[in-house]
Amino acid sequence: MYKIAVIPGDGTGPEVTKEAVKVLKAAADKFNFKIETTEFDFGGERYKRTGETLPDSAVEDLRRFDAILLGAIGHPDVAPGILEKGILLKARFELDQYINLRPVKLFPGVDCPLKDKGPDDIDYVVVRENTGDLYTGTGGISMKGTPNEMAVQSAVYNRFQVDRCLKYAFEYARKHGKKARDRGDKNTLALSGKTNVLTYVYDLWERAFHEMGKADYPEIEREYYHVDATCMWMVKNPEWFDIIVTGNMFGDIITDLGAITQGGMGIAAGGNINPEGVSMFEPIGGSAPKYTGKGVINPLAAICAMQMMLETLGEETAAAAVEKAVMFATANKLKSMQAGKMGYSTSQVGDLIAEKVAQ
Ligand code: IPM
Ligand code: MN
DSSP: OEEEEEEEESTTHHHHHHHHHHHHHHHHHHHTOOEEEEEOOOSHHHHHHHSOSSOHHHHHHHTTSSEEEEEEOOOTTSOTTHHIIIIIIHHHHHTTOOEEEEEEEOOTTOOOSSTTOOTTTOEEEEEEEOSSBGGGOOEEEESTTSTTOEEEEOOBOOHHHHHHHHHHHHHHHHHHSTTTTTSSSSOEEEEEEOTTTOTTHHHHHHHHHHHHHHHHOTTSEEEEEEHHHHHHHHHHOGGGOSEEEEOHHHHHHHHHHHHHHTTOTTTOEEEEEOTTSOEEEEESSOOOGGGTTTTOSOOHHHHHHHHHHHHHHTOHHHHHHHHHHHHHHHHHTOSOSSTTOSSSOHHHHHHHHHHHHHO
């Protein structure tokens, strides 16, 4: 029995989450495990009503679940940053979800903006560190409102954070790299950094990367790319990549680029993972206010997030079946990944996947 906390959130979040839960229930029936879902109403509407984002007591509640499924956070009536920091980042930090795992995988039948690239070329995973860097909020503004005002925001990493992220990434490469997946003759972990300019933070990352690789994972091929070059190769030669590990800020940026190469926000999913605690799974796209309530948003990203949740919970057969069902739908059913252009409504897409999983 898995206890799942569901936070549908804002905008189209509830619509896509409903479909993810629909497929989760189908998978549970088919593969003989039990789930119990508990819904939480954190998001913009609750904030407008009560002034509350994610209260500390809620964080304690969330710790008691096996996993969290999140729809989307972000409301047009609420100033940017309040809900993002108060809910999403607070959950990531307080639950110490120190990995943000973001597969970049082009499914069959999905339109790719890269010329001559197909599912064989775009199939890699970004391991984004999820607790440090510019996201710690270290910094401040002084002399605000004067001509001399000054703002500082610091990229912060300590060795502990870097090491635990690298360890996860090496282990992940060992289990899921291209060799492990029968897609190549070696497993490769690439560090994406900026050692030519960020000579403190990425010096730490690079030293830690090679030290750990040499000592504990000698069979895993190590590569290094500057982050700007990483972007270039993600477009020009995405087939070069296997597993990429990087800091929080670069990881945020390159995974949006990755998402668009795999068909866009309608399909891109991620997991905020605490390997020793409670993890939270979410579609990478936002709350899409302009599509809210229309039944046209693509739920596949949320379904894929739920699929990652099943994998993390150890329900690997069910996870594989969900992925297969999504691939079946992208290859044979959906006309497009874009909202309103799928050829199906949001709930019809959920039905399609749920039916396929149940077969
Ligand atoms: C993401 C988002 C968040 C981030 C925002 C909404 C705080 O862009 O999950 O990638 O920057 O991490
Ligand atoms: Mn982002």
